[in-house]
Amino acid sequence: xxxxxxxxxxxxxxxxxxxxxxxxxxxxxxxxxxxxxxxxxxxxxxxxxxxxxxxxxxxxxxxxxxxxxxxxxxxxxxxxxxxxxxxxxxxxxxxxxxxxxxxxxxxxxxxxxxxxxxxxxxxxxxxxxxxxxxxxxxxxxxxxxxxxxxxxx
Numbered sequence: 001x002x003x004x005x006x007x008x009x010x011x012x013x014x015x016x017x018x019x020x021x022x023x024x025x026x027x028x029x030x031x032x033x034x035x036x037x038x039x040x041x042x043x044x045x046x047x048x049x050x051x052x053x054x055x056x057x058x059x060x061x062x063x064x065x066x067x068x069x070x071x072x073x074x075x076x077x078x079x080x081x082x083x084x085x086x087x088x089x090x091x092x093x094x095x096x097x098x099x100x101x102x103x104x105x106x107x108x109x110x111x112x113x114x115x116x117x118x119x120x121x122x123x124x125x126x127x128x129x130x131x132x133x134x135x136x137x138x139x140x141x142x143x144x145x146x147x148x149x150x151x152x153x
Contacts, residue, residue, distance in 0.1 A: 003110065004068065005031075006039040006103035008096075009047040010114035011145065013055050020114055026149035027112065031066055036148075041070050041102050043095065076101040082135065088127030093118045100128050103140055110141040112148055120144045 005027075014020035015028065030036050040059065048056050059067070080097035083089060089097060096118040103111040113119040120142055129139045 002035060002037045004039055004106075004108045005036045005148070006041075006099070006106070006108040006111040007044070008099045008111070008113045008115065008119070009044055009051075011112060012044070012048060012058055013051065014114045014145070015058055016052075016054060020145070023145045023149055024114075027145040028062075030148065030150070031062065034066075037068055038066060039068050039070055039103065039106060039108050041072060041099070043072050043098055043102065047095070070102055070106045072098060072102060073105070076105050079104065079131075079135070079137065082131050083128060086127070086131055088124055088131065089118050100140060100142070104128075104132055104137050107138055108140075110143050110148070112143055112145055114144060116144070 011024060011027070014024040017024075027036075031038055076098060079101035080094060083097040083100065084091055084094060096115060099113075100111060100119065111119070118124060125140075125142050128142070131137075132139060
C-alpha cells in the first residue's frame with residue numbers, strides 16, 4: 001500500500017533549491033515509482049501563487065492520480081489555533097500549524113518538510129503531538145525528505 005505523504009510548500013520549492021534539490025528529487029522519484037501518494041492542500045496551492053513559475057508549475061508535471069487533495073476546514077483551523085494557544089510555536093507560524101493540522105486530521109502517514117525551525121523540530125513535534133493526544137487526534141509523524149529517500153547499499 002502506498003504511503004500517504006503530506007507535502008508543504010518547502011518541498012515544492014526545495015525541488016529547485018541547490019541545497020535541497022537532490023534529496024527532494026529523490027522524494028519525487030518515489031512518487032513517480034508509485035511508492036507514495038502526495039497529499040496536497042488548498043493551503044499549499046494558495047502559498048504557491050506567489051512563487052516563481054517553475055515552482056508553481058512543478059506539480060502539474062505529474063499525473064493527477066499521484067495526488068490526493070485536502071481542504072482547509074474549520075476543524076483544521078481550530079486545531080492549528082490550539083497549537084498557537086498552547087505556545088508550540090508563535091502566532092507568526094499559523095500557516096505552518098495549519099499544514100500540521102491538515103495532515104493530522106487527514107491521518108497521513110507522514111508530513112514531510114524542509115522547515116526545521118517550525119515543523120521538523122523535535123521540541124515542536126512533541127508539542128504538536130501533545131496537543132493532538134489531549135484532543136483525541138492521532139500522533140503526527142513529521143520528517144525531512146532525507147528520512148524518506150532510499151539510500152543504495
